[in-house]
Amino acid sequence: MAEFKSLSGDAYLALSHSYAAAGLAFGTARGPEAAGGYGAPGLGGELSAAPAPRTPAAAAESSGEQSGDEDDAFERRRRRRGPGVAADGRRRPREQRSLRLSINARERRRMHDLNDALDGLRAVIPYAHSPSVRKLSKIATLLLAKNYILMQAQALDEMRRLLACLNQGAGLAAPVAAAPVSPFGQAALYPFSAGAALPCADKRAAFSETPPALCKHCAEKP
DNA sequence: TAGGCCATCTGGTCCT
DNA sequence: AGGACCAGATGGCCTA
Numbered sequence A: 001m002a003e004f005k006s007l008s009g010d011a012y013l014a015l016s017h018s019y020a021a022a023g024l025a026f027g028t029a030r031g032p033e034a035a036g037g038y039g040a041p042g043l044g045g046e047l048s049a050a051p052a053p054r055t056p057a058a059a060a061e062s063s064g065e066q067s068g069d070e071d072d073a074f075e076r077r078r079r080r081r082g083p084g085v086a087a088d089g090r091r092r093p094r095e096q097r098s099l100r101l102s103i104n105a106r107e108r109r110r111m112h113d114l115n116d117a118l119d120g121l122r123a124v125i126p127y128a129h130s131p132s133v134r135k136l137s138k139i140a141t142l143l144l145a146k147n148y149i150l151m152q153a154q155a156l157d158e159m160r161r162l163l164a165c166l167n168q169g170a171g172l173a174a175p176v177a178a179a180p181v182s183p184f185g186q187a188a189l190y191p192f193s194a195g196a197a198l199p200c201a202d203k204r205a206a207f208s209e210t211p212p213a214l215c216k217h218c219a220e221k222p
Numbered sequence B: 001t002a003g004g005c006c007a008t009c010t011g012g013t014c015c016t
Numbered sequence C: 001a002g003g004a005c006c007a008g009a010t011g012g013c014c015t016a
Helices: A010-021 A032-036 A056-062 A068-081 A094-124 A138-167 A200-206
Strands: none
Touching: A094 A138
């Protein structure tokens, strides 16, 4: 597991746990996801680049268009749960139903926009993007993005310290003792700290866009 | 088969 | 009034 390819993999879990240990992100997750890791996609699983295809009936049902199938689907739903049917069982007026459909379509569009934004976020988080790798789940995307932001902030902070040291002629021996504090005032675990479970090579692979020079413990310079 | 993840529908609430 | 946002409910697909 040399890559994030399959964030479900060991690297992902190890990183997640190390972040959680620092109270960075996954610590707030509740339920089974918190224990087992989010989105645990399996290796070799087919990437569902598009949402899992729903049944044609379900797809038609959700299209918001007024086809015959759509009407059937609408009726099925109405019988099942009652939308479109008043509490007393009477049919709703047709205009109310068309209003409902337009509201549904709007909500669908809104959720699609939200998903597009999430896709955009996935595109910029460092993990292996490949057709053979299942994409990050929504929650994993958000948590990873949060960690990534904190990580970048810390790296920046450390770079500034080093720069200050160099400017003072103190060289690299100048202590960077205290744990770096993020701009958000939250003590955070440096991603490449000694507490991280992964060997440096794995860390570099997991955060493929992070230059190895930023790894404090890494003797494996390129 | 259970659990995770997701899309969609729906009604409620708030804002313009 | 209409739109945006939200959360609950529901059902489908997929994987371990």
